[in-house]
Amino acid sequence: MADVRIGISGWRYEPWRGDFYPTELTQKNELYYASRQVSSIEINGSFYATQSPKSYKTWAAATPDDFVFSVKCPRYITHIRRLKDVREPLSNFFASGVLHLDKKLGAFLWQFPPSFRFDEERVEEFFKMLPTHFKKAVALAKESERYDAEYPKEFARSNRPLHHAMEVRNHSFENPDFIKLLRKYNVALVLADTAGKWPYMEDITADFMYLRLHGDEELYASGYDKSTLRWWADRIELWEAGRQASDALTISEDKPPAAKSRNIYVYFDNDMKVRAPYDARTLMGLLGQKRVNTEGPTPVPELGL
Incomplete structure (x- = not known):
């Protein structure tokens, strides 16, 4: 069965307080609350600064057993x-x-700036370094002289797969050779809706899909009306079933990798005007998904996390 995760990019936003977040909710419990309204969240603090083992453990502990995070990777690298x-x-x-x-780790998001142009050799060398399983990630981590994550010993033996997605913002990537490279290394092309500002490509390149919806009219700000979300829901149902839309906007003429089903991650990043969490919940409803008490505030205990 395919796993379709609908969520938000980040959860710490001042304008959300007293709107999406109940007025009485303490800031330390915002993740607890948000993770019971959507099924996944993109961690974006890791893009700006190195996080700690304690933070990752705390975030995992604050969320439901069936919850999944994706992780935005360091801008220092990208x-x-x-x-x-x-x-x-x-x-x-x-x-x-x-x-x-x-087990709450979903996918890694590698986002690149608009000034970064397609360099096939450089991108492929990077893909070769990316760990594809837990044990490979642990081996890579052991090379670090700055940090010691103290991972459980079983992680070093685990063949649990890791998933990587790449978001590009330069039109030089609208190149069939780029699509071919993504498919070679099973890296998902991020399907990004950016109000027409950056490339929009629906090429399926991996055994999962990764969508980022930044706003269809105004970047990071505009919400999605229900008819537009219905369009996205129809698209997602096709991809979930391993199919592709007949009118898909693709760069490559080659067929995508065959699949009976695909896991999908969808994140709303139109957070400036508090649209992201509401759009995520509406899309979940259109897909028949429900979280805890999506009709009103969820009681939140004082966790002290």
């Missing part, structure tokens, strides 16, 4: 180093404790 000489920062990232999310 925006500053721009994939040059990134073996050390890559090992530091995996040594920072991210695998402590354990």
Whole structure:
């Protein structure tokens, strides 16, 4: 059975307080609350700064057993180093404790800046370094001289797969060779709705899909009306069943990898005007998904996390 996760990018936003978050909710319990309204959340603090093993353990403990996180990977690798000489920062990232999310770890998001152009050799060298299983990530983490995640011993033996997705923002990536490269390494092309600002490609490149909905009219701000969300729901149901829409906007003429079903991650990033959590819940409803008490505030205990 395919697993379709609908959620939000981040959860700490001041405008959400007293709107999506009940007025009486303490900030330390916002993740507890949000994780009972949607089925997945993108951790984006890891994009800006190195997180700690304690943070990842705390986030895992605050969320339901069936919850899943995706993790936005360091901009130091994607925006500053721009994939040059990134073996050390890559090992530091995996040594920072991210695998402590354990069974709640979904996919890794690698987002690149608009100025980063397609360089086939550089991208392929990066893909070769990306760990595809827990044990490979642990081996990479052990190369770090800066961090020690103290992972459980069983992680070093685990063949549990890791999933990677790549979000590009330069039109040079609208290239069949890029699609071919993603498929070679089973890296998902992020299908990003960016109000027409950056590339929109529906090529399926991996055994899962990753969508980021940033707003269809105004980037990071505009909400999605119900008819538009119905369009997305119809699309998602096709992809979930291993199919592709007949009118899909693709770069490659080659058929996508065959699949009877696909896991899908969908994250709303139109958070500026408090649209993301509501759009996520509406889309979940259209797909027949429910979380705890989506009609009103969820009682939140004082966890002290």
